[in-house]
Amino acid sequence: MQALPDGVIYPADTRQVSAVLKVLHEYRIPLVTRGSGTNLCGGTIPVQGGVVMVMHRMNRLLELDLENLTATVQPGMITADFAAEVEKAGLFYPPDPGSMKISTIGGNIAECSGGLRGLKYGTTKDYVLGLEAVLANGDVIRTGGKLVKDVAGYDLTKLLVGSEGTLAVITEATLKLIPPPKSKKTMLASYADLYGAARTVSSIIAAQIIPATLEIMDNATIRVVEDFARLGLPVDAAAVLIIEQDGEPETVERDMARIRDICLREKAAIEVASTAEEADKLLAARRTALTALSRLRPTTILEDATVPRSKIADMLLAINRIADKYGIQIATFGHAGDGNLHPTAMTDARNEDELHRVEEAFAEIFAAAIELGGTITGEHGVGVVKAPYLEWKAGPAGVELMKRIKQAFDPHGLLNPGKMFAAPARKRVVIDRA
Amino acid sequence: MPERELSLAETLARKLDYDQLVNCMRCGFCLPACPTFGETGLEQESPRGRIAQMKAVADGLMMPDDAFRTQMDHCLGCRACETVCPAGVQYGRLIEQAREAIAEHPVYPVRVKVIRNLTFRRLFPHPKRLNRLGGLVRFYQTSGLQRAARKSGALRLLPEHLQAMEAVMPDASGQGVVGLAGEFHPARGEPIARVGLFRGCIMDVLFARTNVNTVNLLTAAGFDVVIPDAQNCCGALQAHGGETEIARDLARKNIRAFKEAGVDFIVTNAGGCGALLAEYDQLLEEDGAIREDAAWFAERVVDVSRLIVERGRIPVFREKERRKVRITYQDSCHLRNVMKSGAYPRTLLRRVENAEFVEMAEADRCCGSAGIYNLTQPEMSGRILKRKMEHANRTKADYLLTSNPGCWLQMKHGTRQHPGESPMEVMHIVDYLWERIAEMP
Numbered sequence: 001m002q003a004l005p006d007g008v009i010y011p012a013d014t015r016q017v018s019a020v021l022k023v024l025h026e027y028r029i030p031l032v033t034r035g036s037g038t039n040l041c042g043g044t045i046p047v048q049g050g051v052v053m054v055m056h057r058m059n060r061l062l063e064l065d066l067e068n069l070t071a072t073v074q075p076g077m078i079t080a081d082f083a084a085e086v087e088k089a090g091l092f093y094p095p096d097p098g099s100m101k102i103s104t105i106g107g108n109i110a111e112c113s114g115g116l117r118g119l120k121y122g123t124t125k126d127y128v129l130g131l132e133a134v135l136a137n138g139d140v141i142r143t144g145g146k147l148v149k150d151v152a153g154y155d156l157t158k159l160l161v162g163s164e165g166t167l168a169v170i171t172e173a174t175l176k177l178i179p180p181p182k183s184k185k186t187m188l189a190s191y192a193d194l195y196g197a198a199r200t201v202s203s204i205i206a207a208q209i210i211p212a213t214l215e216i217m218d219n220a221t222i223r224v225v226e227d228f229a230r231l232g233l234p235v236d237a238a239a240v241l242i243i244e245q246d247g248e249p250e251t252v253e254r255d256m257a258r259i260r261d262i263c264l265r266e267k268a269a270i271e272v273a274s275t276a277e278e279a280d281k282l283l284a285a286r287r288t289a290l291t292a293l294s295r296l297r298p299t300t301i302l303e304d305a306t307v308p309r310s311k312i313a314d315m316l317l318a319i320n321r322i323a324d325k326y327g328i329q330i331a332t333f334g335h336a337g338d339g340n341l342h343p344t345a346m347t348d349a350r351n352e353d354e355l356h357r358v359e360e361a362f363a364e365i366f367a368a369a370i371e372l373g374g375t376i377t378g379e380h381g382v383g384v385v386k387a388p389y390l391e392w393k394a395g396p397a398g399v400e401l402m403k404r405i406k407q408a409f410d411p412h413g414l415l416n417p418g419k420m421f422a423a424p425a426r427k428r429v430v431i432d433r434a
Numbered sequence: 435m436p437e438r439e440l441s442l443a444e445t446l447a448r449k450l451d452y453d454q455l456v457n458c459m460r461c462g463f464c465l466p467a468c469p470t471f472g473e474t475g476l477e478q479e480s481p482r483g484r485i486a487q488m489k490a491v492a493d494g495l496m497m498p499d500d501a502f503r504t505q506m507d508h509c510l511g512c513r514a515c516e517t518v519c520p521a522g523v524q525y526g527r528l529i530e531q532a533r534e535a536i537a538e539h540p541v542y543p544v545r546v547k548v549i550r551n552l553t554f555r556r557l558f559p560h561p562k563r564l565n566r567l568g569g570l571v572r573f574y575q576t577s578g579l580q581r582a583a584r585k586s587g588a589l590r591l592l593p594e595h596l597q598a599m600e601a602v603m604p605d606a607s608g609q610g611v612v613g614l615a616g617e618f619h620p621a622r623g624e625p626i627a628r629v630g631l632f633r634g635c636i637m638d639v640l641f642a643r644t645n646v647n648t649v650n651l652l653t654a655a656g657f658d659v660v661i662p663d664a665q666n667c668c669g670a671l672q673a674h675g676g677e678t679e680i681a682r683d684l685a686r687k688n689i690r691a692f693k694e695a696g697v698d699f700i701v702t703n704a705g706g707c708g709a710l711l712a713e714y715d716q717l718l719e720e721d722g723a724i725r726e727d728a729a730w731f732a733e734r735v736v737d738v739s740r741l742i743v744e745r746g747r748i749p750v751f752r753e754k755e756r757r758k759v760r761i762t763y764q765d766s767c768h769l770r771n772v773m774k775s776g777a778y779p780r781t782l783l784r785r786v787e788n789a790e791f792v793e794m795a796e797a798d799r800c801c802g803s804a805g806i807y808n809l810t811q812p813e814m815s816g817r818i819l820k821r822k823m824e825h826a827n828r829t830k831a832d833y834l835l836t837s838n839p840g841c842w843l844q845m846k847h848g849t850r851q852h853p854g855e856s857p858m859e860v861m862h863i864v865d866y867l868w869e870r871i872a873e874m875p
Contacts, residue, residue, distance in 0.1 A: 002486075004495065010475075037477070038462045056475045078466075102462045228520050291461045291520030298456045349456075 001384070005032065005046040009053045014132060014140060014171040017053070021169065022138035024051060030417050033165040035076065035107030038099040040290075040302055041383025043111065043164050047418040055106050058171065064089050068146045069177045070129060075106020075170050092180035094121035097379070098287040106170050112162030114379030116213045116283060119309075119337035120246075123379065125161045132172035133160055136410040146174055159405070164381050165416040167409040181246035184212065185256050186279035189268035190237035194218060194320075196266040197239035198313035201336040203262045204243075205309050209255050213244035214337025215286050216312075221333040221344075224292040229285035234269070241268075241336065242286055244279065289333045290344065297329070297346035299355075303362055304386075305369035306378030309339040318368040319343045326361040328354065340378035366392060387422035438539055439497045445535040447492045451527060455489040458482065458523045464515035469800045470508055473817050478505050481515035481525050488532055503541070506532045508814060510807055511674045512767035512800035526772070527716070530673055537676030546810050554677045558635045558667040559684055561610075565639065569608025602846040603640065610638040611645035612663050619649050619659040622874060626656040626745055630697035632688075632735075634707050635667035636839050644839075647868040648703045648738055654874055655746030659701075664691035670710035670768075671805050673717065685714045686724055689731045700731065703738045703864050705769025705838040706805065711735040712773055737769055738864060739778035739837065747875035751867055753788040761786065762794045762831035763863070764801055764822070764845055766838035779837050779863050786870060795825040803844030819848050827854030835863045 006029075011017045024031050030050030037044050046052050055076035063072040069091065073082055079100040086093045096115035097103055103113070109131070114123040130144030144150055144157040160167055191197040197216055204211065217225065218239050226233040233240065241263070245255045256272075263270055273279035294300040307315045316332060319341070323330040334341035343365055345358045366376045366389050376382075376389045391399050403421060406413075464481040465471050471480035478487065484505055490496035506529065513526045540547070557563055574580050607614065611633050629652060633645050652659045665688050669681030688711070692700055702708035710717070715732040718724055742748060753759045763779055770776030776798065783791045802808060802818030826834055826848070834849070836842045845860045 002490070002495070004490075036462050036465060037460070054477070099462065102465045228522070288463075288520035291459060291463060292522075294457060294459045294521040298453060300459055 001042050001045060003045050003047050003049070005052040006049050007051045009051055010057045011053060011055070012057050014134065017134045017169055017171050018138045018140055020051075020053065021134050021136060024414060025137050025412070028412055028414065030414050031169070032416050033106075033110070033169045035104030035110075036078075036099075036102045038103045039107065039111055039381060039383065040304070041111075041164075041377070041381040041385045043381055043383035043416070043419060045384060047384060050414075050417075053169065055104060059104075061085050062172070064091075065146060066091075070146045070174050071177055072172065072174045073105050074172060075104060075109070077105050079103050079105055079108055086177055087180070090180070091177040093127065093175060093177055095124045095127060098290065105173060105175075109161050109170055109173055110163065110165050111381045112379070114335065114338075114340065116215060116286065116335060118335055118340065118379070119214055120210045120212045125158060127176045128157055128161050128173055129176050130174035131157050131160055131170055133168035133170050135168050136412065136414050140171075141168070144174065162381070164383060164419055166406060166420050167415065169415070181212070183249045183252050184244055184246035184279070185252050186213075186242070186244040186273040186282060187256065187260070188233075188271045188273070188282060189241045189243065189263040190234040190271075191239045191241075191266065191268050192237065193267070194239045194316060195313050196268065197241050198316050198336070200241060200263055200266045200268065201312045202310050203266075204259055205337070207258060207262065209245075209258060211243050211255070211259065211337060212246045213242065213283065215242040215334070216240070216336035216341075217242070217286065217289060217333040218331055220296070220329075220331035221289050221293060224295055224331075225285050225289050227295070228288055228292045229281070231281055231285050233285075237269075242282055244283070286333070290342065293331055293344050293346060297348055299347045299349040301345045301347065301358055301362070302380075303343050303345075303365060304340070304377040304380040305343060305365050305374060306338075306340040307369050307372045307374030309337060311372040311374070312336055312339060312341070314372055315339075315341055315369065315374070318372075319365055322361050322364050322368065325364075326357040328358050328361055330361070335378075338378070339374065363389070382420045384419060387420055390420065390422070438541065439499055442498045442535060442539040443491055443494070445538055446488065446498060446532060447494075449531045449535045450488055450492050451524070451531060452492060454524050454528050455485060455492060457521050458485045458489075459521055460486070461520070463518050463520060464525075467514040467518045469510055469512065469514070469802070469818050470814060472799075473814065473821070479508060481509075484509060485523070485525070485528060488528060498536075500541075503536055506536055508811060510767075510800045510802070510804040510818075512804060513771040514767060514798065514800065517771050530676070530678065533674070533676030534678045535676070549806060549809050550675060554672045554675055554680060558671060559669075559680060561635065561638070561666060565608055565610055567639065569606075571603070571606035571639075572608050575603075575605055598847050598851065602843060602850060606640055607638075607642035610642050611649065612661050614642055615646050615649060617661050617663060619653050621653050621656050621658045623656055623747070625658040626747070627698040628658045628660065628696070629699040629701045629741065630692050630695050631659055631661045632665065632668065632700055632702045632707060632711060633661055634702070634704050634839070637704050637707075641839050641842070641862065644703060644862045644865050648701070648864045651742070651864055651868050651871075652701065652738065652746075654749050654871060655742045656875070657741070657746065660695050660697060662691040662695040664694070666691070668707040668710050669717075670706050673710055674805050678717075681710070682717060682721070685717055685728070689714065689724060689727050692731060692734075693727055697734065699736050699741060700734045701736060701738050701741055703837065703862070705737065705766025705773065706840055708735055708737050709768030709772035735773075737773055737775045737778065737837070739782050740773075740775045743778045743781050748782070748785065749871045749875050750873035751782070751786040751870045752872035753786060753870060755788070759789045759833070760792050760829065760831045761789050761833045761835060761866075762792050762826065762829040763797060763835045764794070764826070764841055765798050766836065766841050767800045767804070769837055770798060779835070782867060783835065783863070786867075787872070792829045792831055794829045794831075796822070797825075801841050801844045801848070803840040805840060808844055808847075815844075819844060820852060823848040823852035823854075826858065827852070830854070830856060831858055832856075833866060834858050834860045835866055836860065837863050
């Protein structure tokens with residue numbers, strides 16, 4: 001999937017963004033705003049041409065407010081750089097999408113990025129307190145602020161988070177920071193049985209333990225990650241869970257002991273990371289899972305089906321049954337603890353027949369997720385890729401309302417056109433329960 | 435549309451490995467590792483951007499215009515992107531294929547054309563010419579000509595970056611390591627293995643003394659050292675510059691030379707050479723007649739630091755000065771990213787008694803030398819060097835050590851261009867270590 005824009009602009013400040021938008025508005029030229037272009041939904045592809053606006057030059061940390069525990073930052077700042085600056089000041093910004101080494105804060109806000117810590121700490125939306133944004137006609141608005149409470153009117157901040165560049169151009173963000181956890185502990189549990197791993201996830205949550213990270217990788221994923229990262233992962237295991245808890249040392253010890261018991265009941269083999277470095281390596285390796293999977297076949301198609309966390313085992317069963325049914329290769333990894341799975345198909349785009357089967361399989365996986373009370377995308381966004389399925393989740397009335405909101409913000413359809421809404425929407429797959 | 439772009443497009447479509455282009459899934463993990471992206475922040479100056487451009491040309495969506503050529507030239511070829519690529523894309527292979535295609539449809543500016551022709555064809559592939567040139571340079575340096583030239587201002591006629599390189603050029607030798615020291619050198623004590631020294635072309639003219647010290651260090655560590663005189667330039671500069679056929683010829687000659695010498699290892703002291711030598715099997719994969727010998731050769735290539743750490747009897751190294759000396763190390767990109775041997779020079783340096791090894795920030799980033807990049811792309815090279823020297827100066831090191839002649843020259847140039855608070859001497863790690871041997875094993 002690729003498309004060429006008619007021009008590229010690197011603005012230096014809000015004033016320039018506003019001036020550019022005024023001109024584009026006058027001449028009705030589309031605009032695609034972009035950070036590092038790491039999104040997984042085709043969100044920044046200029047499918048209707050126009051101008052691509054890259055926010056990399058607006059990459060400054062404007063303020064760290066240690067009295068209010070907030071940071072004000074420009075959208076082009078790299079998330080990992082931001083997190084490091086915050087850490088230097090003795091604070092903590094939890095959202096940690098897999099791409100954080102290169103993705104930007106602005107891109108994270110536009111996509112409402114999740115990450116490995118979503119289960120305990122929430123995702124980007126839980127940390128955005130206020131925004132400065134430029135509207136399609138060039139007007140500048142400010143929403144929210146350094147406020148814990150603010151009910152003055154509709155919550156435009158939350159509306160812009162995850163709006164995928166279709167409503168406004170974000171030019172500044174005020175983010176919430178929290179005190180860092182005092183200690184953390186990481187363990188690796190390996191299973192001979194995939195569903196044993198899935199049941200462990202549900203049991204941990206049911207025991208009212210909320211780990212900071214609870215990740216799952218199936219056998220295919222373990223193998224490629226090991227091939228890339230050389231960590232000594234058990235390449236014969238059907239699945240592994242990477243579990244991390246943080247907080248007060250006593251709480252961490254107690255939680256980890258209880259988690260360990262639950263894992264052992266499901267016959268897991270357990271290994272606790274002995275150093276912080278070892279733990280970091282484990283999580284870093286998990287972050288590379290998606291790209292590493294692309295080593296297996298020329299084309300990798302990743303999805304983002306998400307279910308209530310009690311349904312993880314059911315969802316994994318469904319994914320494997322569907323993969324078998326269509327005779328395709330799917331590896332699954334993901335944020336098991338928050339029900340956010342990444343079934344990933346390894347295929348070859350040049351093989352039309354197989355590609356068609358992959359598309360059919362994914363349609364069925366989405367349907368299965370919704371059937372289980374889930375959604376078509378947990379953290380990757382709608383973009384181009386999932387636009388045909390939006391109605392399955394939001395319903396016709398829901399999509400209609402979303403379109404009217406879009407209309408109110410961007411009457412001429414200039415901001416990131418061709419995303420979020422597809423015409424016509426795809427017909428819902430009826431699940432074959434045979 | 436210009437004829438020349440069309441024919442280049444066809445050549446690119448034929449030469450580029452399409453599977454590698456498709457393997458790149460555009461995750462962008464390579465961007466933070468790329469020095470030119472770091473300097474410019476522009477997508478087209480990144481590995482992901484360069485691959486996207488190659489693929490767009492191969493797919494017929496874009497014409498390889500001047501901007502395309504510029505981007506392919508701007509890449510340093512440091513291959514830092516490969517080490518962080520989870521998809522395992524062989525970027526080095528792609529950039530060389532692109533450059534090979536471009537070299538078949540040349541439109542280089544005169545300056546670059548002269549440099550390319552001189553280095554790739556006329557000089558480096560011919561050891562005798564190089565030695566003669568070395569003799570001439572030596573004459574230039576010792577006869578008073580250099581002093582006269584510098585004094586008279588005649589050098590100002592050269593472009594600025596060539597002047598800069600002239601200023602830091604080490605004392606040349608007209609003899610080379612074999613002429614200086616002979617072809618065979620027995621190990622001190624029981625020999626551990628018989629190793630062949632790859633002497634290199636620039637190394638053997640401008641750094642012949644380093645080659646002699648490499649022999650000394652290897653024999654001290656317990657290796658029999660032979661230097662097959664039939665060996666040639668490794669071909670790296672040609673391969674990176676798109677002159678792949680010349681590189682293949684040189685490779686065949688080298689393989690024959692070392693095969694005849696019957697060695698257990700082929701040792702290099704220049705990361706840039708070593709990386710290509712270790713990939714001779716890939717370079718010659720389509721030549722059935724020599725494929726097996728190429729594989730034999732490639733798996734025996736090892737950097738001098740690694741060989742000594744992994745197999746040698748390591749001597750005791752000690753700083754003679756009374757105060758504690760600070761030392762730092764600039765990675766050779768190809769030693770680190772291709773030969774995966776970045777740890778070994780550090781292992782040796784940490785063992786030096788009475789010296790403190792200080793890691794400099796971004797030591798793993800290219801210094802901007804990159805073969806002849808500093809001559810063909812002086813502007814970008816200068817920007818990268820400035821940042822490098824800021825990091826180097828912050829270490830307050832007394833010695834800045836390197837393991838590749840190109841890096842040495844660039845760092846030497848850097849210490850003059852951007853001097854720190856206290857003097858920092860640039861040395862090849864082998865010279866540094868040899869001069870500090872306190873006890874033989």
